[in-house]
Amino acid sequence: MTEERAAVAVSDIRKSYGDLHAVDGVSFTVAEGEFFGILGPNGAGKTTTLEIIEGLRKPDSGDVRLLGENPWPRNSKLLPRIGVQLQASSFFEKLTAKEQLQTFGSLYGVSAATAASYLELVGLTDKANEQENKLSGGQRQRLSIACALVHDPDIVFLDEPTAALDPQARRNLWDVLREIQKRGKTIVYTTHYLDEAEILCDRVAIMDNGRILAMDPPAVLVRGLDAPTHVTLQKGALSLEDAEALPGVEETHENEVSLSISTRRPAEVLSTLAERGALDGLQVRTATLEDVFLNLTGREYRA
Structure with a gap:
């Protein structure tokens, strides 16, 4: 796969904070329509890598191409084509789930009816008129993902979307993520749940201490272990x-x-x-x- 055809192409990116090498020479590509996982424990460099790709953080060195464009400095051409769900989600106060989606959608010229339809995708139709602060943790995560998808982006970035969820809520969210990929979207997500990535991802990159230790489809990595x-x-x-x-x-x-x-x-x-x-x-x-x-x-x- 050439970099020109890749949804994401990352080449030798680095980011340090003093003596801490948060990202230390990371390279990979993600194909269009692929579900790509960046795995590793807390502090491995996953979130920093994602923020550099999204254009939220400038790398010290290296090159990033997102849908063929350089995301830094903030590239306005890319904004309608990417959806981002951060680790900590913020919503507008006192708005219902439906109103949250409609407000996010209006920023991209999406009609109120189309925006509200994303509640069905994430299984929140029955919570349309509930205020966001009355939703459970799992429901808030699903609403956050719906907000990232409301403008129909080509690629979706999800940073530990199942963190702090109970097992039932995690599995419900897996169904949402599978449905997103069925719609032809490219998904790049981070997690420290290795079992989850093994089920969901087409390919994974295992990170620790700012570096990629291995990268392949989960089954290939496991077979190569000869355990x-x-x-x-x-x-x-x-x-x-x-x-x-x-x-x-x-x-x-x-x-x-x-x-x-x-x-x-x-x-x-x-x-x-x-x-x-x-x-x-x-x-x-x-x-x-x-x-x-x-x-x-x-x-x-x-x-």
Whole structure:
């Protein structure tokens, strides 16, 4: 993919604050229609990278092309074509959800009826006449995304849109994000939830300490790790000695409630367990993006 055809093209951008290298030589491209995730723990440099791409912050060095344009200094040509949802959302006081959208839409010449229609996209039709301050955290996040989409931008930037949401609200928001991509939008988003990115993203860049450690589709990153599969059995389903003797087993561990087996030949192990009738309560855990992060950094993932 050439930079001319990319929705986003970032080349060796850097941003420092004193001795802190917040962004330290980051490069990547994002294709039109792609769902691209920038992942990493708090302080990894995700938000600063996004703000540089959006034209909210000037890089110390490097080059950014957003829809073929330079976003800095603030590029008025880009404003109608991008939607931005920041970590901290601000709304107009005392306006209802519908009025919030209509007000944002009016800034771009969007009709009141068209603006209000975005409530359906984010599942807030029944909250149209509720004041923003009476909405739940998840509902406010969805309203914030609707405001970023109300002028029908080509590319949407979302900075940790599911942060601080409960599991139910997070999964509801996943459906919204999938629907946005179905509409042909390019999505660039940051998160520190690796499990979420593994489900939603076409490609991910894993960041830490201002640098990209790895970048690829989630499944490719996980396959490249060559990590063992972990099979967990209820204690008593198989003795520790019998588990250690199974073909393909690399490591075993037993505690008060379960027996765990590590293997790189899961099909063989599972077939043998089935023959022995030891499948009751069985759980299988394959490698995840969190395992990739641990392998890259040598330490536990921290949110």
